[in-house]
Amino acid sequence: MAPPSGRHILVAEDDPEIRANLQRLLRLEGFRVTAVADGRAALAALHAQAPDLLLTDAMMPELDGESLLRLLRADPRHAQLPVLLLTARADTEDHARALQAGASAVVTKPFQRAVLLDSIRRLLAGGVG
Template identity: 35%
Template sequence: MKYILIVDDTKPLAESIADILQMEGYEVHIATNGIHALNTMASRIPDMVITDLLMPEMDGLSLIRKIRSSEKYSAVPVIVLTADASEESARLGKEAGADLLLTKPFDDTYLVEWIQRFLADE
């Protein structure tokens, strides 16, 4: 079973995404910020990370940079879900190493299709 780590400080949204992914057969864990995510990843490497950009303590861009700079985590696909639809956000996300950037609100089916694409390659 593929394991996905959701990193978002908005609990209702994170739980909604988790419910969708669990119905699709994924194992899901929720972290509330980048620091929490890295601590979670230290005990189990996820097959994918889905992260928000704006979070307290460690934001999504910092998290992505840490993932990409780590030999242990660098191959983990990262999807960014953000309310910031600006070109600047998209550019920063790509520069940090995000594989895909989707804006909130997002289409559940579209998100699941992308996850399946990324995880089918493994």
């Protein structure tokens, strides 16, 4: 797949350690990264910036991942934004609910680095994660 060439990813993750690890990983892969700690901050960042992809945790304070997805999909400015949802729940029903809420792809935590990066690259290339 083509290199990321500075594509911008907005990361919304409430766990500071996971957030820092995601930032480090994505920057090492050549992505520009903005990271926030909750869904409300993600919504504000989306309105202030134009990321190429949103990588969001499912369970966060203030505004959870699924609620954030519903707001994004209802907003014409962000309706087509690729969104990768990270979840600690491996249940297929949870994944299906996330996809119905508007996630472009779902990755289970703890995630494998290669799986996460492959999903991101596919979504940025216009495919399905």
